[in-house]
Amino acid sequence: MADDSAYTKFASAVAPRLFRSALLMCGDWHLAEDLVQTTLGKLYVAWRKVQRADSAEAYARGTLTKTFLSHRRVRRNAELPTVDLGADRAAPMTPDRLELFEALRTLDPVDRAVVVLRYWEDRTVADTAGAVGLSEGAVRTRASRALARLRAELTDSTPATP
């Protein structure tokens, strides 16, 4: 079916970037996979709406953010799992990666989403505010606070550059 083909093509194109964002948000390879699969499932269901969206990819990224935040609400007692990239995966844990994920873990999940949206996906403050359900002012505040926290975490633990 043409729709199936179009969906598969779209999903295949956006999945890698969705996965990277998910990994930054949650810090866990397997959970990131779950989040992306759930997101793609939702896109499948809403495919007609996705096609009508101004930006299908932005729609997909927004759906991922909502899925991540919803997951956090549903499973509060399953707070961020240990950073795990999985030994069976093609992405080995490097010191840089480990350090960054550990630093991100110190942030509130919403702050983590804000940081990823703003500084990884280059979303505007307005877009970010819409995605996480906050005011633009709150996004600016959270982004600034989170950046300061990351600055402290990453510069404290990183050997000084010669």
Place this chain on the structure above:
Amino acid sequence: MDFDETMLKERFETAVGGISPDVARLVGAGSDLGAGMRRRRRSQGIGAAVASVAAVAAIAYVGIGQGLFDSDSTGPADGSVSQAPTVPSTPRSLVAVALEHLPDDELVGAGTGGGTPVPSAVFVSLGLDTDRGKVQLDLIATTQVKAWDSQPGCAPGTPDGKVLDCQKATLPDGGKLVITVEKYDAGGSTGYVVYSGVRRADQVVGVIEHLPGTSFAPRDDTAPLAEWDLPVSVVTLRQIVTDPRFGVITSPEMIAAGEALEKFDEDGLVGSSSSSSGTSAESSVSVETVAPGQEPLPETPSAGEAPTAATKRPGETDSGTGQTDASAGP
């Protein structure tokens, strides 16, 4: 060294920029998950159809004279029932009540579908392996009677569906019973769906029997429904929906019986259990998959927990539900 936005972006790029997930697997799993969501929505849409046809039964008793609707065959199926409904139902208790009218060894698995609970409705699916084939039943109980009243009765609950038979009766307790069979042809999948529902003053209950064409073929689909060799007979369906414990409230005994169910999975039928042949309930009794792009059926109550007195109409959504997320998008 100052750490600014640019440096953070570089750290992000270094950390995950070169990562390549297994895209084919992600997309395949996502598609399967989406198809499952659509199936559940479709089931829930059928639940709405059950309720709608039940509501129209309030107009009048239309006795067709078939055995199913003989006067002595209406009313609560089991007059010996003494467990007064006093507590809110759960998906598990709905299954427990249904199993009281089904052979013990037929249950393959049951589950709520993993949806987010919606107040005022309880919805659950179960798979059966009967001597007439494997089948999926969806059970629903909801207080949303006003919403159903606004819908036409005996109308198909699926796109392009055709109602082949629609029987109505008034029960001794005043409940309006409707049983219909509908033939559907959606997305290349054909089959039949049998609805059995009761509309009472404060609630609507229903059972939907899915009969995909791949596993069921009536000898003559123009014959009255009572003559069909269904995996779960219309008599049994009627017994389930007229059981006073089958509703938004039930007896403590049924709650306990539901809690004791082993073949139940809150994440849904998929992988919930295996039949003796090792086939999952989902694969055994799956209904047709609606392809992406097909207009979804109206939102209806999804997997549930104990209902409340709140009333919600189809199309309304709860914030934070998976379905709302799925359709609302960013």
